[in-house]
Amino acid sequence: NVQGVKIRQSGGLGGTANITLNGLTGNAVRFYYNSIPIEFLGTGFGVNNIPISNIARIDIYKGVMPADIGTDALGGGVNVVTNQNPINNVDISYQYGSFNTHRVAGSITRRFAKNWYYNLSANYNYSDNDYEMDVENNIYSPNGFVLRRENIRVRRFHDAYNALLVQGGIGYHNEAKKLDFRLGVNVTSGSKEYQQGVRVAAIPLGEVVYKETGANLNFNLSKSFGDNWHIKYVGNVGFSRLIVNDSTNNVYDWNGNNITAQIPTLVRESGAELLVRPSRSDVYNYNTVHRLGITRDFKYNFSLTLNHFLAYQDRNGNEELEVNYIDGIDPNTVGFKLTKNITSLELKKTFLDKKVELLVTGKYYQYSAEGVNVFLINADELPTTSSGDDFWGFNFAGKWKITDKIFIRGSFEEAIRIPDQFEIFGDLRSIAPNFALRPERSQNINAGFNVVLGDFLAIDVNYFLRFQRDLVFLDVRNTTLGAYRNRNQAKATGFEVAFTGKLFKHLSYAWNTTYQAVTINGFADVRDAFLVGKPIPNIPTFFTNLSLTYTFRDFIKEGNQLRLNVYGYFVDEFSFIQEGGQRNDANWIPVQNAADFGVTYIWQNKLSFSAQLNNAFDARLFDFISVPKPGRNFAFKVRYSY
Numbered sequence: 001n002v003q004g005v006k007i008r009q010s011g012g013l014g015g016t017a018n019i020t021l022n023g024l025t026g027n028a029v030r031f032y033y034n035s036i037p038i039e040f041l042g043t044g045f046g047v048n049n050i051p052i053s054n055i056a057r058i059d060i061y062k063g064v065m066p067a068d069i070g071t072d073a074l075g076g077g078v079n080v081v082t083n084q085n086p087i088n089n090v091d092i093s094y095q096y097g098s099f100n101t102h103r104v105a106g107s108i109t110r111r112f113a114k115n116w117y118y119n120l121s122a123n124y125n126y127s128d129n130d131y132e133m134d135v136e137n138n139i140y141s142p143n144g145f146v147l148r149r150e151n152i153r154v155r156r157f158h159d160a161y162n163a164l165l166v167q168g169g170i171g172y173h174n175e176a177k178k179l180d181f182r183l184g185v186n187v188t189s190g191s192k193e194y195q196q197g198v199r200v201a202a203i204p205l206g207e208v209v210y211k212e213t214g215a216n217l218n219f220n221l222s223k224s225f226g227d228n229w230h231i232k233y234v235g236n237v238g239f240s241r242l243i244v245n246d247s248t249n250n251v252y253d254w255n256g257n258n259i260t261a262q263i264p265t266l267v268r269e270s271g272a273e274l275l276v277r278p279s280r281s282d283v284y285n286y287n288t289v290h291r292l293g294i295t296r297d298f299k300y301n302f303s304l305t306l307n308h309f310l311a312y313q314d315r316n317g318n319e320e321l322e323v324n325y326i327d328g329i330d331p332n333t334v335g336f337k338l339t340k341n342i343t344s345l346e347l348k349k350t351f352l353d354k355k356v357e358l359l360v361t362g363k364y365y366q367y368s369a370e371g372v373n374v375f376l377i378n379a380d381e382l383p384t385t386s387s388g389d390d391f392w393g394f395n396f397a398g399k400w401k402i403t404d405k406i407f408i409r410g411s412f413e414e415a416i417r418i419p420d421q422f423e424i425f426g427d428l429r430s431i432a433p434n435f436a437l438r439p440e441r442s443q444n445i446n447a448g449f450n451v452v453l454g455d456f457l458a459i460d461v462n463y464f465l466r467f468q469r470d471l472v473f474l475d476v477r478n479t480t481l482g483a484y485r486n487r488n489q490a491k492a493t494g495f496e497v498a499f500t501g502k503l504f505k506h507l508s509y510a511w512n513t514t515y516q517a518v519t520i521n522g523f524a525d526v527r528d529a530f531l532v533g534k535p536i537p538n539i540p541t542f543f544t545n546l547s548l549t550y551t552f553r554d555f556i557k558e559g560n561q562l563r564l565n566v567y568g569y570f571v572d573e574f575s576f577i578q579e580g581g582q583r584n585d586a587n588w589i590p591v592q593n594a595a596d597f598g599v600t601y602i603w604q605n606k607l608s609f610s611a612q613l614n615n616a617f618d619a620r621l622f623d624f625i626s627v628p629k630p631g632r633n634f635a636f637k638v639r640y641s642y
Contacts, residue, residue, distance in 0.1 A: 004617045007047055010627045012129035013101060014161030014192055017047040019061065020540065024492070027420055027472070028440065030065075030073035034220070035234045037071060039420055040287045040311065045165070045188070050431040054091070054121055056083045062462060063411040063446035064397040067307040067346040067361060068232055074417040075466060083107070086117035086173045090642055097612075097635030101127040113370045122166045129159035129195075133628035134620075136202045137254040143257075144266030149202055156195050157256035158206050163190035178224035183235055188214045188240070196472070197274055198431075198482035199625050205273045206252035207245075214240030214285075228392045230295040240285045247271065247278035247321065248539050266642045276432075277324055281332055283317035301350040309342040313421050315371075334384060336371030336425040340418055359397040366390040367418045371425050371435070377494050387424075391416045405452040414446040419472055423484040431474075432483040442468040450524070457501040466492040467521065473536065474625070482625075489522030490536055506551045513544040531580050537587075538576045538625060544568035559604050565622045576626045589626050594619045610637040 009017040010469060021029045031038045031047060033543065038045050059079040061069070069079055088110055095103040107121035133156065136149045169184030192379045194208040216238035224230045249267040250260040260267055271278035293307040316335025347363040368388030395413035402408065418439045426433040448462035465492075471487035495515030502508045518536045523529055535541065548566045555562040570593050577587040600610040615621060621629040 003075045008623045009047075010623065010625065011158065011195075012099060012131060012156075012161070012630055013125060013127040013165065014129070014190075015627070017579045019047060020080060021060075021078070024075050024466075027423065028417055030071060030077035030417075031080075032069065032077060033289065034082055034218075035069055035079060035217065036218065036236050036289060037311070039422075040236055040238055040289045040313075041186070041188075041214075042405070050080060054082050054105065054123070056081050056085070062448075063444060063464070064359065064395045064413050066359070066477070067305050067344045068291070070344075071291075071309050071311075071342055072340070072365060072415075072417045072439075074415050074440060074442050074468075075080075075413065075446075075464075082121075083109070086111055086115075086171060091639070093637060093639035093642070095635055095637040097127075098633035099128050099630065101125075101635070103637075115523040116170070118168070118170045120168045122164070124162070124164045126162040127160065129161060129204070129631070130155050130157065131630040132156075133200075133631075135200060135204075138202050140253075140259060140263060140266065142263065144263045148589075158193045158204070158208075158252075159195040161190070164188065180220070180222040182220045184218045184220075185281070186216050186218075188212070188216075194274060196627070199246065201626055202254075204252050204254050206250065206256070206258065207248045208274050209245050211243040212240060214238060228297045230297070232293045232339075233291065235288075235290045237288045238286070240287075242281075242283040242285065242317075244279055244281045244283065246273055246275050246505045247280050248273060249278075249534070271323075278321055279324060280320040281324075282320075283315060283332060284350055285313065285315045287311070287313040288299075288561055300326045301354065303348045305344075305346040305348070307344045307346065309340070309344075311338075311340040313338045315421060315425065323596075331372040334372045336421060338369045338421045338424065339367060340529055341366045348469050355401045357399050359395070361395045361397075363392070363393040363395075363416075365393060365416050365439070367439070369421075369424050369435075371433070387435060389439065391439065391441070397416045407450040408448070410447040411444070413442075413446075415442045416440070417442075417472075419484065423472060426483075434483050434485060437472065437484055438470045438486050440470045440472045441467060442466050446616060455502050457499060458497040460496075460500075462496045464492070464494055466490075467493065471536070474538070487520065487536065488524045488528070489520070490518060491521035492516060492518040508549045508551075509547065511544070515542050531578070534578070534580060535575065537578045538574070540571050540574050542572040543570060555601070557603075561602040562601075563598075563602070565598045567598075569594055589622045590620070592619060592621050594621055606640060606642050608637075608639045608641070 002372070007017060007019055009015050019029045019031065033041060033045055047257070047616045059081065062076050065077050065462060070077060074622050086109065092106045103125050105123035107119065109117060109119040111117045132153055134151060134153050137152050137154070137576045138149055140145045141147050165188050167184060167186040169183035171181050173180050173325060191209060191211040193206050194210070196205055216236055218236040249271050250258050251266050251268055253259055272277060289311045291307065291309045293305055295305040296304055297303045314335060317603060318334045319330050342365050344361055344363045344409040346359065349358045365459050366388065370384070370386035372384050383578055391418045393414045395411060397411035399407065399409040416439055421435045422431060424433065424435060424437050443466065445465040446462065448460065450458065450460045468490040471490045472484050473487055474482050475485045494514065496512070496514045498512045500510045518539045520531045520534050520536065525534065546568050550564045552562040554560065573591050574575055575588050579587055594615050596612065596614045597616055598610065598612040600608055602608045614633050614635070615631055618632040623629055
């Protein structure tokens with residue numbers, strides 16, 4: 001519940017999720033897990049499936065990100081920092097909800113010697129995702145022809161999801177020696193059934209399944225030498241395996257019926273439901289990411305930080321079905337490779353007893369990509385390709401704590417974001433490759449202030465202006481396969497306002513409102529001139545949310561609490577497909593209003609019971625390419641910690 005921040009998810013648990021922040025969405029907003037870009041960590045990590053009980057804090061950066069966190073974010077990012085405090089604790093929770101949803105999480109941290117500790121955690125998520133939604137369904141003749149389409153309400157029948165994440169680590173914490181390090185390992189496993197491609201179509205998917213397993217070894221080090229030298233290192237080496245099975249010619253309807261079994265002449269001519277050809281592939285992804293930062297503090301509150309980020313991904317495997325071979329070669333064995341190098345030099349200076357802070361950063365970006373277009377049909381030779389480039393970027397940022405209750409900030413940035421492997425190479429699911437994809441660039445201006453008028457009211461206002469080139473967006477004109485493409489030029493401007501505080505002693509509130517206009521601002525092809533000024537699709541223009549929490553202290557027994565909370569949100573209508581002329585209502589997501597209600601009882605700060613009613617009024621909700629979201633649903637949770 002943070003101003004300007006909106007989590008968007010396609011469908012139910014396990015669906016594609018991303019963040020909208022300051023007019024940016026998707027991969028333009030980088031998501032980190034303990035300072036490691038989340039795309040390197042496997043299926044168990046995501047915006048929507050990290051257990052809340054294992055989170056120490058969430059750092060949200062609007063605009064310029066610090067050199068020791070940021071990589072190639074276009075204008076902001078989110079870093080989830082988990083509990084790594086070397087204090088003995090145990091935390092266990094279980095949640096059950098609608099659509100046969102189960103979420104189990106547990107963690108333990110123990111000190112076993114002076115300055116040494118270990119921690120273990122695990123979480124498991126499962127859901128049938130069999131919620132109801134409205135669709136167009138084909139009605140077939142006995143010969144397999146489509147007689148008509150009817151609008152019906154159905155229950156999703158092939159959308160189950162499960163994900164397991166197990167983490168463990170050993171660490172050392174010594175304040176006297178100014179030394180912290182931790183060696184950790186995590187293992188992930190999961191599977192996902194697919195009910196549709198990037199959009200909901202009249203013919204559903206009924207058999208496509210993806211399974212993924214993975215493991216990562218990571219190391220964090222922080223060390224200070226005296227008072228002036230500081231070193232921070234974060235490293236991760238990972239492996240994941242993706243098994244794809246999309247090899248049926250059966251046609252299903254939205255009632256879950258196998259129509260091909262009833263009408264044998266009605267088949268999918270491609271031999272696949274989602275891909276352009278049938279596939280039974282086994283794909284391996286190897287990756288490594290390293291970030292090293294060295295900081296030198298000088299006199300007069302001046303410091304200099306040199307930071308280097310290296311990322312490498314290698315994806316290859318094998319394909320069982322020879323229909324995918326090109327010139328007798330399995331293209332998956334050639335694979336894909338992506339390398340990123342980002343070097344930054346950051347200068348920081350503080351004034352007026354550290355009330356004023358100025359930051360200047362220069363960045364150098366370099367990347368290279370090579371691979372095979374496995375979606376290319378009828379190729380007579382292996383379609384290998386490569387690309388790469390280098391760029392310079394910079395930023396200026398400043399903040400001033402005028403008083404204990406007034407704070408202002410501002411920044412300017414020439415930002416660059418290198419497309420990730422899924423944008424360039426596709427995801428072997430619903431996203432096709434685009435080897436011509438270019439890095440996106442943006443000139444960003446951010447300005448804001450925060451004023452605290454008392455416990456009853458704090459006001460935070462932020463304004464942003466962005467001029468973007470080669471904006472990367474997901475083109476979903478094809479209902480099954482999408483592809484990432486570049487926009488020539490775009491302009492994003494908007495503001496965010498947040499009001500927080502306490503109306504009464506026990507009643508707190510938070511109201512956040514965001515308005516943003518993200519429009520096409522230039523073109524390379526004169527035939528696209530009519531699009532100038534038109535909104536970029538699939539980005540909400542106006543959204544607002546309000547949360548109220550009432551707390552009964554010493555409820556029933558001293559030290560216990562009962563919390564009642566209400567969360568309401570509004571999203572104005574927006575298009576999800578580019579329109580240039582007359583409006584087509586079918587390309588628009590309608591106005592959305594919804595409310596959630598919750599109650600939590602906390603016993604002695606150890607045991608808690610929660611109940612949540614989401615979308616209480618059963619509103620029709622959509623997000624992310626107009627995929628329907630669940631209607632009214634509930635969840636119950638019990639948690640024990642000490």
